[in-house]
Amino acid sequence: MVNTLFLPELREMLAENNRAELEEFCVTLNPGRTAEFMEGLSNDEAWQVLQFAEADRRAEIFSYFEEDRQLELLELQSAKQVAKLVEEIPPDDRIDLIQQLGDERVAEIMPLLPIEDRRNIQRLGCYEDESAGGLMTTDVAMLTESLTVRQALDELAKQASDLETIYYLYVVDNDRSLRGIVSTRQLISSLNHPERTLGEMMESDVVVALVTEDQESVAEKVERYNLLAIPVVDSRHKLLGIITHDDVIDVLREEYTEDAQRIAAVAPLEENYLQIALFTLSWKRGLWLTILFFAAILTAVALEHYHQETEKYGWLVAFIPLIISAGGNSGSQSATLVITAMTSGQLALKDWRTVMRREVIVSLMLGGFLALIGFIVATLLAPSLYASLVIPLTLLAVIMVGCFFGALLPMMFQRLGLDPAMMSNPFVAGIVDILGIVIYINIARLMLG
Amino acid sequence: MVNTLFLPELREMLAENNRAELEEFCVTLNPGRTAEFMEGLSNDEAWQVLQFAEADRRAEIFSYFEEDRQLELLELQSAKQVAKLVEEIPPDDRIDLIQQLGDERVAEIMPLLPIEDRRNIQRLGCYEDESAGGLMTTDVAMLTESLTVRQALDELAKQASDLETIYYLYVVDNDRSLRGIVSTRQLISSLNHPERTLGEMMESDVVVALVTEDQESVAEKVERYNLLAIPVVDSRHKLLGIITHDDVIDVLREEYTEDAQRIAAVAPLEENYLQIALFTLSWKRGLWLTILFFAAILTAVALEHYHQETEKYGWLVAFIPLIISAGGNSGSQSATLVITAMTSGQLALKDWRTVMRREVIVSLMLGGFLALIGFIVATLLAPSLYASLVIPLTLLAVIMVGCFFGALLPMMFQRLGLDPAMMSNPFVAGIVDILGIVIYINIARLMLG
Incomplete structure (x- = not known):
């Protein structure tokens, strides 16, 4: 069901290069809906429209495109623009995309990325696809125990726009070892005690996922403890990243589909039914x-x-x-x-x-x-x-x-x-x-x- | 797999009526884990331990008990204590429990509840089990457009401890008609513009669920748009409640199980396999x-x-x-x-x-x-x-x-x-x-x- 309501208008705006309206189109709607309205456009048209969105919004709208279109855009559009977009995609989605791009294309894009993104991609690429490491994002709000409520909030305000999830603050020591968590909800309800420290408030009995843990077991933990996100640690309890609730829903869907296939005596496809060879x-x-x-x-x-x-x-x-x-x-x-x-x-x-x-x-x-x-x-x-x-x-x-x-x-x-x-x-x-x-x-x- | 690690200690604390240690036991751990450690206790023992937790924490630990135990406790413990607990359970879980209690028991408990909780229970009881209305909770952060970032945060600080989810603020007009949403993340990243109003910041293109909408369709929306919660409205766009991500995960699990059963030519059970008549x-x-x-x-x-x-x-x-x-x-x-x-x-x-x-x-x-x-x-x-x-x-x-x-x-x-x-x-x-x-x-x- 392609939504064609806006298509003629969108094409007209593109033809007229109507910056004001295109910018507004990218901003006013929920990004998921913006992407839906763009479904009927060709890849080139969609890419043109995206250029009118601000960098982070662009990545957000892009994330709602179908995977095929995402890959085609990354393969075929100008390497420079692609690199600018790739920079803004959350690390967990980014690595999944990059692993599906052709090697040559990756070699073109990588040098155009900032050094820390390149390192991040290399690091995340080492984890098994179906492990906690393969699911996690590395954008985490890490703070130290000694921060007060007030300071933590200020720090969060600075980081909020770059982070996928700000609903838990992770308290770490100097080695980035996970000491505890404070939920944003706790933080906000403590606003009338602005001098309390995170160390006083934090819950130190944190449910964690080991980086090598199987995704099914991670999903079970998130489900059992009703978490919005689960921190991922290595064997020395160093905080490496988090897995957010939306990725958990994807895992559940995957696991259920695989189970249904197994029950009907089909080895799990691991690929799209229409695309698998x-x-x-x-x-x-x-x-x-x-x-x-x-x-x-x-x-x-x-x-x-x-x-x-x-x-x-x-x-x-x-x-x-x-x-x-x-x-x-x-x-x-x-x-x-x-x-x-x-x-x-x-x-x-x-x-x-x-x-x-x-x-x-x-x-x-x-x-x-x-x-x-x-x-x-x-x-x-x-x-x-x-x-x-x-x-x-x-x-x-x-x-x-x-x-x-x-x-x-x-x-x-x-x-x-x-x-x-x-x-x-x-x-x-x-x-x-x-x-x-x-x-x-x-x-x-x-x-x- | 009952966790028996703590059982002897717990029983000892109960025997000695060791208030300090029991209170600490209820507070220090993640409530889900506290509940797990109590799995080996009898219903009466578990109920005694719960009495050492503060009211909201008690309800939280209780929510992690198995459903059978929850119902047995509500049926058999003193009506007065039960009412105190029921008051603290989030409205969506509460209605599910009450609908499974015996009519006589409900008649005993209801008069002991505050009037607004009684009304809330009656209202939620009218919705179909598998509809948005049957899933939603009525604890929502509703705010008006004219509030500034600073005011909104103060208001949120007051309400935070009573609300299940504070990760979206719902902006409503005088008739409680939904005008838009602001995420807590937006609010926090706008802390350096404390005078901006919610009306200026809000996204007015909100993805909503109609109160009569089927739960499967609601779950799909939450999944498609990666939402933490979805607002539930009536046909006149009046905000009635929200459905949170953990309930959506439950719906997905239910739907998948039903699908697998249907594929094997079994009409969906709708009840626990071991308990169904x-x-x-x-x-x-x-x-x-x-x-x-x-x-x-x-x-x-x-x-x-x-x-x-x-x-x-x-x-x-x-x-x-x-x-x-x-x-x-x-x-x-x-x-x-x-x-x-x-x-x-x-x-x-x-x-x-x-x-x-x-x-x-x-x-x-x-x-x-x-x-x-x-x-x-x-x-x-x-x-x-x-x-x-x-x-x-x-x-x-x-x-x-x-x-x-x-x-x-x-x-x-x-x-x-x-x-x-x-x-x-x-x-x-x-x-x-x-x-x-x-x-x-x-x-x-x-x-x-």
Whole structure:
């Protein structure tokens, strides 16, 4: 949904080089909305409009462009202007962009940046993408313990426009080791005690992220403690940067998408679905599809093993897909419920008895109901009423097996330190398919002789 | 993982009624961590410890308890102490708790609350749970346009300790109609212009949520515009409250969990997996399981229709599960990829041609590879090399059908205004199962005569 409301006006302003109006356009709206209004412009036009914004505003509007456009602009516009923009982009977003630019382009831009930005880029480039270091920004309000409320506020006023977040002040000693934090809210409510020092006010029990910590664990901390930002420290507790709440939301989105993909037996894409190379996509899907395929081959072998029975009782064949899919679907329901309950912290491994007990009861209800429907259908296809009983009995057993393994396996994998979202689906499918066939034919054998 | 580090000390302090140490325990740590250290205590012990914290700190520590414990404490402790606590809980969390308490208990507590809190509870109780109104808190910093930076800061200093978030100031007129916002960061960076007014500084293009707006749409706005909080207004733009970033994270988690459940064909639970009534759980699972079951019955009918073929070529039977699961798995991969790409905004409906083109190519690669494996296995079971060609040809066709419908249906449902996460799985499974059988038998017929 491209917003085209402003497009003709914008193009006209550009054609007339109407400085006053273009400057106003860049200033009055929320920068996110300014970017939306520019969506319909070509890259060159958008770049021209950006030049009418002040440097920090320009970077802010730019940050709301789609990533593709951001990269195209950085690749293709004049290196000098690009460098001026890059200087203003917050360090955490900047490093993500630079890592996606071509090496030649980076080599062109880097010499045009101030020395401290260059160093910053080099430093941040060393951290793993999915670690706290890869997420953090280095623009932090660092202050010393001895500052008073009044002094801290003045200091903050100086720094505020350069910092991404000023909602926590980080108190550090001379080695930049983190001593404590003071929230801006505390600072402001202490305005009537202007002589109190940060050292007196600060909370010294600070929740921190280690620079090498996995982003998922960082996001959990931010969520659990309702933080606006979390400080990132090295192993010697030196403050390196902070991770802000908006980056945490991005991480959560990423992790959830990956989980959903894993549950459907796709290795997480790590790239945009529309942009990922088709060969990579096929590989990420093919890996698990092949594993599932081998599980299904075992089912074929099992069925072949029982070919005497399937030939003798030909009418049983029609129900094979029904039985397999009933087991598979109830199994994947159980697995998904257990996986999402574990992910969202509703379920711990110690609850496994409760889970299994509940799943058995639920599977009896579900299995009983579907068995009833299955029985009615079977009477229409089976040679006798007695023979048709094979179907409901098999369905009940297979659905119980599905729920049982569907619930058990994710907890088992979790216990073994494996990723339940990734591993459960193929294993549940494989086990339930084969057991389904074995149960089916053996019930038929027992009853029909 | 209950943290038992402090438990013996805590119990000792309680036994000795050691006021000084207990007060210190409630103050020095981050409230989230204080709550964690209390996890091993009984409800009564935890409640005793809480009484040593100051009123607002008590509410803060309490907010980090698990929901079960929160409710038990509110149900069972002295009504007077409970009322004192309830008074301090932020309005949005408070209403959620009160709605879960027994009616009798609520009737006991309500008269003990100050009149404005009672009114607030009644008002917030009217909004839908999953709407902006159901999420918002009413503690907002509302100020008038004419205030100067200096005055605004003084006003904020007075209010700061009562407010959940002070990171945006909302500028309203006499009717509490929202005129604009000023961030605390802007305010602080303007400290050297103490005479500027909020009216001069404010951004009047404010991103707002309508009080009746769905929580998912609210969360998207907060995410898109990187907000710390979003103001909630009624249809006449009157400011009713705000929704803060931590509630948005909760909404995202909820929505993602529901999506994952829908993809696995479970109606969203809306309750904790371990606590939901087993009958409700069976219903939420049984609904879609039954729909999938009826789809599978159609497959049984189709197979029965072809019973001459399955009897004539008995060896074909062994491959039925293999073929159905290959189609089903590739279909659910495609569906999940398209659903998650749409949810995370990577994919818009207008891209459908690209999606379909890419899916066809990927399905050729995946299908080709699995067909090759299938062919090798088939040569072992089929009566001739020629006959065994039925299997790879069927696999290739079925996997293409799976990917095609798996990708198409979620986009179709989205286009029709239906929930793709909910609808796609059953339909893809149903279509692919039946088409799989039809394709299989017809290829066999054509080739084997």
